[in-house]
Amino acid sequence: MLPINPQIEKYIIDHTSEEDPVLAELNRRTHLDTVHPQMLAGKTQGRFLEMISRMIVPENILEIGTFTGYSAICLAKGLKKNGRLYTIEINDELITFAAGFFKKSGMADRIIQFSGDARNIIPSLNIVFDLVFIDAEKSEYFEYYNLVFEKIRHGGWIIADNVLWGEKILDDSVQADAFTRGILYFNELVHKDDRVENVILPIRDGVALIRKK
Numbered sequence: 001m002l003p004i005n006p007q008i009e010k011y012i013i014d015h016t017s018e019e020d021p022v023l024a025e026l027n028r029r030t031h032l033d034t035v036h037p038q039m040l041a042g043k044t045q046g047r048f049l050e051m052i053s054r055m056i057v058p059e060n061i062l063e064i065g066t067f068t069g070y071s072a073i074c075l076a077k078g079l080k081k082n083g084r085l086y087t088i089e090i091n092d093e094l095i096t097f098a099a100g101f102f103k104k105s106g107m108a109d110r111i112i113q114f115s116g117d118a119r120n121i122i123p124s125l126n127i128v129f130d131l132v133f134i135d136a137e138k139s140e141y142f143e144y145y146n147l148v149f150e151k152i153r154h155g156g157w158i159i160a161d162n163v164l165w166g167e168k169i170l171d172d173s174v175q176a177d178a179f180t181r182g183i184l185y186f187n188e189l190v191h192k193d194d195r196v197e198n199v200i201l202p203i204r205d206g207v208a209l210i211r212k213k
């Protein structure tokens with residue numbers, strides 16, 4: 001996470017719309033039942049994702065990295081009527097957990113779960129996406145980007161999470177760990193790709209908004 005003045009963070013949380021009861025329960029249960037609850041998007045980023053999705057009104061969303069399903073529910077709120085969100089998770093222990101909350105949220109018929117490595121699953125998807133949310137293994141971001149790119153419509157969107165990686169992107173030395181190098185490589189790839197335009201926002205751990213021209 002990016003360092004932020006705790007009072008500002010509290011102010012932002014206090015002045016952002018409350019989570020609905022299902023998201024609040026999912027947030028709580030993720031903290032009680034999982035080892036890395038900080039991976040969950042949480043109240044402010046979740047609301048941000050929901051707002052972006054509502055602005056785009058996508059028919060098809062792809063999420064790479066379901067975890068316990070928080071961001072999937074937030075993004076699915078903006079879907080067009082009869083739209084679908086496809087979400088991929090490599091850790092099969094999380095599939096049932098997330099499915100329970102998709103059901104509670106009333107979105108079970110609109111959220112399609114895939115269990116496995118996104119790098120194997122993306123090539124098999126014969127779908128045109130309006131919005132792709134990349135939030136899985138940091139060292140693999142460039143692979144997801146390359147694999148999914150042709151499946152995104154022109155004028156479509158990619159949102160990538162953690163692109164400032166707790167400020168570690170400032171360390172571009174050879175000692176940087178694999179995750180940091182992965183994020184650095186991804187940010188360069190996007191920045192030099194003239195098929196897209198992008199902006200990085202300092203929300204939570206850095207969020208990239210990328211538009212396919």
Ligand SMILES: C[S@@+](CC[C@H](N)C(=O)[O-])C[C@H]1O[C@@H](n2cnc3c(N)ncnc32)[C@H](O)[C@@H]1O
Nearest residue numbers: 039040041065067070071089090117118136137
């Ligand atoms: C940061 S968490 C996702 C958080 C979730 N999007 C949210 O905000 O609630 C990243 C997830 O990606 C999954 N993951 C890692 N590598 C993956 C891969 N190659 N394919 C699919 N999922 C992967 C991890 O198991 C983990 O649950």
